[in-house]
Amino acid sequence: MQRTWYKRMLLSFFPLLLVTISAIIFISFLVVSEISMKQAEKANRISTNYVVDVLQSTVLDIESRVLKEIETNPRIADFMTKNPAEDMRLTQYYLSNEIQKIVENNPYVHSIYLYRADDDRVLTQSFLSNAGGFTDQSFIRQTWSTDYNPSWSPQRMYTDSSLTPAERVITLSKRTPLPLGSQGLVVVNVDVKRLLSIVDGMLNQELSALKISDSSGTVLYAAGEDDGANHAGSMSSLMDSSVLGWTFESGLRAGQLFGWVSVISYIWIIIAALIVVASMIAAVYVFKRNYKPVELIMERIQQYQLRNLQKTKGYDEFSFIEKALESLAQQTMDYERKHQEDVHVRRKQFIRDLLEGQRTVTAAEWSDNAASFKLPHSFQRAVVAVMEIDKFSEFQTVYPLRDQNLLKFALTNAVHESVQQEHRHAWAEWLSNDRMVLICSFEKSGDNEEERLAQLLTEFSRWVPENLKFSVTIALGAMHHGLDGIQTSFRQALHALQYKLLLGEEKLIHYFSRPTRTGAELPKYYLRIAESVQHFRMLNDTWWDETEAIFQHVRDELLTDEEIRAVMRYWIHLLQTEFQDCGHERSGPDVQALVGSLHTVVNTAGQWEELASAFSGQLTGFYRTYHLYRSSRKHRQILLGMREYIEKNYANPELSLIHLSEKFDISAKYASQLFKDEYGINFVDFLVQLRMQEAKNRLHLTDESINGIAVRVGYTNAVSFGRMFKRVIGVTPGDYRKLKQT
Structure with a gap:
């Protein structure tokens, strides 16, 4: 098919577009040139101002150093006053050397000399002479006759000897003592040539022109004007220096060219406007012709x-x-x-119903949907594997959502192709964000099919981290017959996956190779955790052994992942509850940080050893901080003494808060408050715990009568002892002894 209309439209509009764009580009160039000229002038003004600031700061720095030297150097005062206490020759010698050092240390200072009015003498860095024979006597006479001269002099010629040629300098003279003394002058000459050499390093003479004149109109410096008036450019910036008395004139060497471009730019803008109007008229004509x-x-x-x-x-x-x-x-x-539906959604829901048993999938329904869902029409046996991404929260953090979907797609294809190489048929579906189910079916029975599949999945679990940069754990159910066998195998795989924490990640967990449990009673763990937390809070070092024992029981009794996390979360809850009730100033924030980190460990740990190590490490760090904090309390010694006294005298029936207050010379209310704040338990409960613990030991280890035990643990009669024992322990003393003996 010929594209006649396309060519017609192209040839109609392209020339108009080309002309219009060309005009706009040219006008843009002119506008940019105009803006560039303005910016260049602005930059030139900034550069000139910077030159002025640098020169001013240089001479002001010299002036401040000279003033400081006049104020702080005692030899200047000795020279001016002819101090009789000093050897004047030695003073003049040292002073000449110091003047020489000042000149040598400042590259812009030409020379410095001192004039003493009392005997009309001049001291330079090399000699002492009468002012009448000094080469700069006219300047001295003129300056001395002036009452006040705060600024720098105009450019003048100066030499300290008739044998050396005079050089251009500007001079600063100060009377001594400051500010308007009558003893003499300190004269500083700055070399104009060296001072202006600063400008050479700051000025681009190919682009800018600069002329510097003093107050008398004498040109001190000229740059960028050596090509004649036609190329010098216009001096568009004029600045004065209040310190030096100089005038700075600057401009751009290409200023005339910029001015010419600025004039003709307005002409081209008018031409461009005419071109745009003409293009619009032509476009209307072309549109009308092409609309037919x-x-x-x-x-x-x-x-x-x-x-x-x-x-x-x-x-x-x-x-x-x-x-x-x-x-x-x-x-x-x-x-x-009407004839087509979303096959992927229906297939996913069909497999979910088959695996989870939400509704019964009949053989007839399977046959009807097998072709559209690309499932095998019939099979004898099937096995289900559940694949879970390890550390899924970290996986979500590292990879954006798009990369997550891409990696899961690659994982699906990889496992699908790997299994189909060895088996008749396999299909995979993602049941959740982190779990994928793989169903393998077999039309014929084989002795080693399940073993070969397990070996293949084991190799695949090693292949994933090497190639996809994350790991998976695979749980494999047993092989079963029929559709019901698929659901059974799926449940077995899920059950095997529940031991992921103890058995480890990045591996295959077979249903038949899962550990056989001896039976775990979670309430027993809760009691042991409560006792460990209590000892932890009371700074009893036995908490560490109790923690290790709990961890060992978890390993020995083979708790599932869900049970392990339930036990650890209960542990965290007890820690938070116990330490929030203690009322310490700093334990609140500390325990919140601990709880947050422990929850992170429990939720993200992939293996039991990792979880146990991190959990105990967090507890150890918190214990050390808490122990240091508690040890620093002022009432620590009082509380330790009270606790030691209670533990030794708990069998005393007279032991009470009043007894403790008399013993330790504090009020009963304050003793109760200190005890509660330190140990999180009131005095009465602590005393009852000690007595009940001793009573349990004697009931279990001795044949002593209950009345005798009651007296030994601080009760005056067996009735009150038995009532308290049952309230705390839950059984009577006699029943407790029978339980322990059996």
Whole structure:
């Protein structure tokens, strides 16, 4: 098919577009040139201002150093006053050396000399002479006759000897003592040539022009004007230095060219506007000529079957054509929708129903859907494997959602292809974000099919971390017959996966190789955890052995992942409850941080050893902090003494808060408060615990009578002892002895 209309439209609009864009580009160039000129002038002003600031700061720095030297150097005062206490020759010698050092340390200082008015003498860095024979005597006379001269002098010629040529300098003179003394002058000469050498390093003479003049109009520095007036550019910036008395004139060397471009830019803007108007007129003509084919299409559509299309608001020709095409497409889609559904969604729901048993999938239903779902029409035996991504929360953190879906897609294809290489048929579906189910079916019975599948999945669990950079744990159920066997095998795989923490990640867990449990009673763990937390809070070091014993019992009794996490969460809950009730100033924030980190460990750990190690490490760190904090309390010694006294004298029936207050010389209320704050338990409960513990030991290990035991643990009669024992332990003393003996 020839694209005649396309070529016609292209040849119609392309020249107009080309001309318009060319005009806009050229105008943009002119506008940019104008902006560049303004920016260059602004940059030139900033650069000139920077030159002025640098020169001013240099001479001001010299001035401040000289003033500081006048104020702080005692030899200057000795020289000016001819101090009789000092050897004047030695003073003059040292002072000359110091002047020489100042000149050598400042590259811009030409020379420094001192004038003493008392005997009309001048001291330079190399000699001492009369002012009448000094080469700079005219400047001295003029300056001394002036009452106040705060600024730097204009440029002048200076030499300290008739044998050396004079050089350009600017001079600062200060009377001594400061500010308007009558003893003499300190004269500092700054070399103008060296000072202006700073400007050479700061000025680009190819782009900028700069002229510096002093207050008398003498040109001190000129750059960028060596090519003549035609190339010097216009001096667009004028600045004065209040410190030096100099005038700075600067400009751009290409200033005339910029000015010419600025003038002609307005002419080209007018031309561009005319071009745009002409292009619009031409576009209207071309649109009108090319609209005729659209009118023909409209007429033909209306002549046929789409005359009933409704004209809506905003109706135009292309909307009409679009609606006609949408109507045809909608009719086609409605027809196809009756015969086609989303196979993927239906297949996923079908497999979920089959595995989870939400509804019974009959053999007839399986046969009806096998072809559309690409499932085997019939099979003898099947086995189910559940594949779970290890450390899924970390997987979600490391990879964005798009990469997660891509990796899971790659994992699905990889396991599907690996299994199908060895077996007749296999299909995989994701039941949740982190779990995928793999169903393998077999049409014939084989002795080693299940063993070969287990070996293949074991190798696949090693292949995943090497190639996909994350790991998976695979649980394999037993092989069963029929559709019901698929559900049974799925439940067995889920059961095997419950031992992932103890058996480890990145491996295959077979249902028949799972550990055989001896039976676990979670309430027993809760009691032992409560006792360990109590000892932990009371700073009893036995908590560590109790914690290790609990961990060992978890290993020995082979708790499932769900049971392990339930036990650990209960442990965390007890820690939070116990330490929040203690009322310490700092234990609250500390325990919140501990609880948060422990929850993170429990939720993210992939193996039991990792969980136990991190959990005990967190407890150990918190225990050390808590122990240090408690040891630093001022009442620590009092509480330790009270506790030691209670533990030794708990059998005393007279032991009470009043007794303790008299013993330790504190009020009963304060003793009770200290005890509660430190150990999180009131005095009475602590005393009862000690007495009951001793009573349990004697009931279990001795044949002593109950009355005798009651007296030994601090009760005056067996009735009150028995009542308290039953309330705390739950059984009477006699029943407790029978339970222990059996």
